[in-house]
Amino acid sequence: MRVLISTYGSRGDVEPMAALAVALRALGAEAVVCAPPDPEFARLLAAADMPMVPAGRPVRPLVTGTGPPPTGDFAARTDAVLDEHFNAILTAATGCEMICATGMFPAAAAARTAADALGIRYRHVSLQPTLLPSRTHPPPERPGRPLPASGGNLALWAHDADSMHALYGAPVNRLRAANGLPPLVNVRDHVHTGQPLLATDPVLDPLHPDDTGITQTGPWILPDERPLPAALDAFLDAGPAPVYIGFGSIPMRPRHDIARIAVGAARRNHRRIVLASGWADLAPVDDRDDCITVDDVNQQQLFPRVAAVVHHGGAGTTATAAVAGTPQTVLPQIVDQPYWARRVSELGIGTAHTGPTLTTRSLTAAIETTLTPQIRARAAATAKLIRTDGAATAAKRLLDT
Structure with missing residues (x-):
């Protein structure tokens, strides 16, 4: 079997899909990955010996604001993303029997449209739970489509489906019409499908019993065999465990x-x-020798050797720290990060800094709590419960179905 893996986003969107591709290959399938053309993602997939097809524009300049600003209104930008990704995916999927997609919604919609045009199977992937309808949480805010002030979560998710169709229905249906496909009346649910794969751990991310149709596999972790840089290894050996x-x-x-x-x-x-x-x-704030700066290093090797992980609350970093049994302090910013911060706090494996203003005093207090023996013990105990076979589980499910 040959499977096209499609993703568009930051490293947190690319690395898990690379893990799935590697797991599929281990089971005898062929896989090719459509991903953003950023050099770091090309290196990541090359290190996994995984074929890559670049799709869309580099993500890092868009996120950091170092590239040219986007042009056109929302609809024009959506049309551009749909066309770029559809053409790349349609070409790359030649000879494939399935497309498995995640990432920014227009890119995932392009992948679903390509699968429909080719008449091959499609599976949607969510790397975090907050974009899937659930009784346990409301949907995110959509551009120009505020959520109603009242109503339960299910009513809010129905509103979200209307909002997503208002935002993306027309451009997606234009692409579908150009390829001889019938129009959609609910673009969100067509792209997400009624049976998405959820690449999260049930301890970190427990599902509501009534949230049916979701296949939760555990996080998709790409094994990292890189040694730590010599300077970092020496720094770790030279004193007490640092804070990352x-x-x-x-x-x-x-x-x-x-x-x-x-x-x-x-x-x-x-x-x-x-x-x-x-x-x-x-970058370092001074030249004291108690701080070392690193770029892209093997977190699977590093996190077990630090006293705490202070991070933004991305799904991948949260899971990696949890598997390492290392306490966490989470400073959530956007999308699913507040959810992971809350879960870290609820599980007692770290603390969440959720105040409106970050100060040295407030972060000092959060780290101090994170380093207490109770949280260290809870993080170590929870690590034994976290699944690490999620990519293999998902790959087997895809091939079995």
Whole structure:
């Protein structure tokens, strides 16, 4: 069997899909990945020896604001994304029997439309729960479509379906008509399907019993065999376990203030610091030898050797820290990050900094709580319950069906 894996977003959208592709290959299937053309994603997939088809524009310049600003109104930008991704996916999917897609909604809609045009199977993937209808949480706000002030979650999700169709229905239906496909009346549910794969762990992300149709597999973790850089390895061996500070693909502005606050908070807790530059380009605030700055390193190797992980609350970083049994302090910013911050706090495996203003004092208190023996013990105990076979489980389910 040959499967096209399609994704568009940051590393948190690309790496899990690479893990799925590797798991499919291990079961004898062929896989090819459509992903953003950022050099770091090309390196990631090349390291996994996985064929890549670039689709869309590089994501990092869009997220960090270092590229040219987008042109046209919302509808024009949606049309452009749909066309770019549809053409790339349609070509790459030649000879495939299935398309498995996630990422930004117009890119996923392009993947579903390509599958429909080719007459092949399609499975939708959610890498986090907050975009799937549920009784346990409301939908996110959509551009220009505020949620009603009242109504239960199910009513809000019905409103969300109307909002998504108002935003994306016309451009998706134009693409479908151009390819001889009938129009849709509910574009969200057609793209997400009634049976999505959910790449999360049931301990970190428990589902409501009535939320049927979702296949929860556990997180999709791409095995990372890279050794830590020699300088980082030496730093870790040279003293007590440090605090890791990193915010992945979140720009975190103003970056100098964020670095100053985070490093200062760790120092007030008498901890050394591993500062990950990330897409925020964080840099040391001084030349003291208690802080080392790293770029892209193996978190699976690093997190078990640090005292705490201070991060943005992305699904991947949350799961990696949980598997390592390392306490977490989460500073949520957007989309699903508040959800993961809340779950970390509810499970007692860390703390959530959810106040309106981040200060050295407030982050110092959060890290101090995270480092308590009770949370350290709870994080270690919870690590034994987290699934690490999610990609293999999903790959087997895809091939079995």
